[in-house]
Amino acid sequence: MFEVLGMSSPNVLKLVLMLEECGFDYRLRHVDVFAGQQFDPAFLAISPNNKVPVLIDQRGAEPFAVFESASALLYLSEASGLMMPADAHLRSRAMSWLMLQTASVGPMFGQYVHFFRYAPEDERGYGLRRYESEAVRILGVLERRLAESPNLAGEEYGLADVATLPWIRTADSIFPLFKREGAWNEFPALRRWFEAGLARPATGRAVAALDALLSDDVAAFGRADSDAIDRFCGRGRHDHSAKLSAATTA
Ligand SMILES: N[C@@H](CCC(=O)N[C@@H](CS)C(=O)NCC(=O)O)C(=O)O
Known part of the structure; x- marks a missing residue:
């Protein structure tokens, strides 16, 4: 247990x-x-x-x-x-995408949430723009990877996907940037991966x-x-x- x-x-x-x-x-x-x-x-x-x-x-x-x-x-x-490949190179690839989640996706998305949800209105501007810019940049990194690979580390769904999916779910449900008309159209591969992840039992x-x-x-x-x-x-x-x-x- x-x-x-x-x-x-x-x-x-x-x-x-x-x-x-x-x-x-x-x-x-x-x-x-x-x-x-x-x-x-x-x-x-x-x-x-x-x-x-x-x-x-x-x-x-x-x-x-x-x-x-x-x-x-x-x-x-x-x-x-x-959820982790045994092969050394595949495992290293999985680690890279897992580390990218912990070093970039979580902290940058988290700060974006902080600024749109908790920052005082009159102090919000620069921080909000900075972290929204970073969030969009990182979404682009994920998009490029998922345009060439079914899952983040490769063929198999694994630890890096499990680590990243919850933040894409949060982005989809509460990020102001995704409230903009057509924003998801910029990330078709990410969307395909996200929907496949959500559909898992x-x-x-x-x-x-x-x-x-x-x-x-x-x-x-x-x-x-x-x-x-x-x-x-x-x-x-x-x-x-x-x-x-x-x-x-x-
Ligand atoms: N790097 C940490 C981040 C955890 C994190 O930011 N947790 C938030 C909730 S999602 C929290 O505990 N916030 C309370 C606080 O910061 O005092 C991890 O991945 O476990």
């Missing part, structure tokens, strides 16, 4: 997709990031970067926790022997399971006051750089 600590976000969906693809038993436990539960000492002990998801392997005598979603995907791949089960956390997130967001949102965004009295300058001028 595995446990996933998380919320209804794309990084959490990665793990649920992988658990479903591998056929592992698992349960989901909600973490209220708007109430700051990711900063609790007990949570930081298993996730030092105060982020969800965390994967907990309950199969041994002692539970074993894995933080960082790509690391958890690799853990599950090793535990199952699935494991994806259907994973999305249904993750939806169980959506109502918890909506309720958590509804309870959050402006100070709680500031803590979530690391601004206002929760601005980490302000703490640094207070320490250095003392």
Whole structure:
């Protein structure tokens, strides 16, 4: 049995997709990031970067926790022997696309979400344009790859696809850039891959399971006051750089 600590976000969906693809038993436990539960000492002990998801392997005598979603995907791949090619070159190719997801897709798309959803209206402009530009550039990288290959690492659907699909799902459902008429027409190969990924039975089960956390997130967001949102965004009295300058001028 595995446990996933998380919320209804794309990084959490990665793990649920992988658990479903591998056929592992698992349960989901909600973490209220708007109430700051990711900063609790007990949570930081298993996730030092105060982020969800965390994967907990309950199969041994002692539970074993894995933080960082790509690391958890690799853990599950090793535990199952699935979703990564054995051939060294194919495996390296899969790693490259997995790393591209963790280094570029997630962080750039995530910052884009931050600016259109949380940035104050009068401070939004430059950041929004910067991350929208990056998001479109990265979508183009994925488009070019998927125009020449059925899946990111090659013929087989695998870890890099599982890592990337949740962010394309988020892009499709909430990115302002995809609200523009005909935006998807720019990415036909990406769209073909995305629709094929969504049609997988494991994806259907994973999305249904993750939806169980959506109502918890909506309720958590509804309870959050402006100070709680500031803590979530690391601004206002929760601005980490302000703490640094207070320490250095003392
Ligand atoms: N690189 C991390 C990113 C995880 C991440 O950004 N998690 C978000 C939710 S999707 C989170 O925990 N946010 C709470 C916070 O930043 O305090 C991973 O892939 O696991």
